[in-house]
Amino acid sequence: MSQKRIVLVDASLESSEVLVRRLHAQGYLVEATTDPALGADMALAAPPAAVIADLWMPSISGVQLCRLLRAEAATRDVPVILRGEVDDPKSRFWAERAGAAAYVRKGHMGELVRVLAKAAVVQPAADGFFMQLSGGNVDIRDRIARHLDAALFDSVIAAEVRALAACGSVDRLFDLFSQLVSQLVNYRWLALSTVSPACFGLHYHPHSAAVAEAEARAALGADLSNNLIRVADEDASEEQTGPKAIVFEIPFAGRILGRLAIAPLAGGEEDATNMLKLVSSELGGPLRMAALVDEQERLAAIDPLTNLANRRSFLAQMTTEISRSGRYGLPLVILMMDIDHFKLINDTHGHAGGDHVLTDLAAQLRHELRTSDLASRWGGEEFIVALTNTDLEGGRMAAERIRAAVAKLVVLHDGKPVPVTASLGIASFDGKESLDTLIDRADRAMYSAKVSGRNLVVAAGDLDCPRDNKQSKLAS
Amino acid sequence: MKKVLVVDDSATVRQQVGLALKQGGFEMIEATDGLDGAAKIGSLPDIGMVILDVNMPGMNGIEMLEKVKQIEANASLPVIMLTTEGQHSLIERAKKAGAKGWIVKPFKPELLVAAVRKLILA
């Protein structure tokens, strides 16, 4: 079939009507749509003799479409003719930058036809009669995201920022975001500070680390204890001095989620300001999304009632920790704690009362521990703690401190005080044993404390721990 | 998910379209001519889209389209013409009557399915 086929993307049905007739009169076949993504799909599925598209389109611009078709092997040689309402240097410039074969003003049919006649190339017949189209919009977006360059426009940039919502964590979002912005404008550093979760992200050139960090923190008033995300590469400029940082707030649903700051290069203040204004207004959605996903993941590892790590998470983290301790010969103590007469508390004060005790106790526990210790809920009324870099004596002291704190704890439920004590058992890592064994020894020690009168700390090896099993864990 | 009504007097074409639709995950309802098609649109609740031939005995596709679109309930029902006809006057007439596309046979299955996917009523 020697008839040349054109793929036409025209947002206006009226103007396309006229053009299609003219194209038919010239002997071309036409596949036409108003949707650029569908047009891209058509062109990629069966490379036509030429593609005609509008320069400015709401979702995917003609420039992006052009770059996409240029970048894909199937359509590399397909000429793209871009059409626009005005004939100005800027439009021609962008069209050319995008790799278009020509830029033609809409309505100038004669010129279009002449340009087409020269440019339209018969593509080698594709395999088979039935073509494969891609899945649709998502695929096109992915592909466009891979071909970013400086020829982007506001609507596309906004769309790109919004698309970051899919990335799933604040860390990753900042990484991709800084990649995007660094393609659009030159800067010395780019920083993000968020409220919840409290994060501080900084993109800088490796040689400017200290300067960038100092300036960014000053600009954003960022707290040193915030979760720090560092991205260091050559996409940020090496310049150490420049104009003052520009700061914008990131709004979302009536709140301020955080702030963005950028340190422009000399002469680039206006560009940087415009760019930052645009992206900061779009970043709220994706940021919120990423934070929610992060939180979801965190929650999966957290016991919702006590806010301590859950059992699964504790075991996962301890597996790593114990092998580290073994490798470097670091001391490690496992502490098991069981609330005394918990069933009685539940019976007397109801499950709400029991929950109240658990929550208060967990909070107290956290208070007594260092940040390097890992506290976790182990069971209904059991807690487990990993005391890192701690030997048996240190562990005993810590356990005793906790026992005392718990005994002194005043839990008020419905105005009534609920007396609480706990039985604690500790075991010190022998350097070689498995995690299971270590935990088991701490458990037996705790059990020993229980049967020895409760409100007590017992270390494995102290007394002869009864070997018989937990069936005598009767009125615990 | 709603179904696609395919109106064509050729059983082969209906089956061919049906196969393409099925591969795209869509189900088809067949009609053999304009009257049959119009009747089905009037009576079946689960038609989400129509693929319509033009040259059919009795009422042709364009007439059927115009008649069907006169009924307000069908205002948002997407219709794509699938036909051997190519005359612009007919194409414009269909477009004016509310058709969402005009494909000249033979059709590219995946293109048709992509169009259905975009247009079909939920």
Place this chain on the structure above:
Amino acid sequence: MKTNQARSQVDHGGQVQQLVEGIADEACIGLFEAYGVALERVPPLSAPDHDVLYSGVIGFSGPRMRGMCVLAATETPIRRSNPIEGPLNDWVAELSNQLAGRMKNKLLSYGADVYLTTPVVLRGEHLAPIPNRQQLPLAYALPGGGVFLWIEFDLDDGMSLSPGSGTAAASEGDALLFF
């Protein structure tokens, strides 16, 4: 067929016939190719023997012209070109329809405005329409079968077909989406 218009006996009919046959030839080869069957044009008398022929007859009718197109084929090309496992009669009808459609769209660009009648399908042995003028069909061969095409076209006096005198139309492969 109206007879109140004098039908020309002058051999400009020969030119028209040639032109229309050319359009038919291109349409026929293109059509079968679109459905995966390659046809080779051969002189009619050397066409393969046929046992059973499937035939589709389409009429063209317009204010100042008229004609008909008969597509006949052995089983092989019909079966091979059929996109689905279905009744061959129906496919022959559709093939004739699409063939006539292609021809009509091309004729439009030559200034001929016609409408097509519904295809009539015949099945039998040694079928041949009785044309107004004794003429041989366009013949095509393929491994295991053959395709024949009889075209007849009449123009009223004073009418002529010339390229570019009509309006171009959409043709097979066009997909105009209004969204």
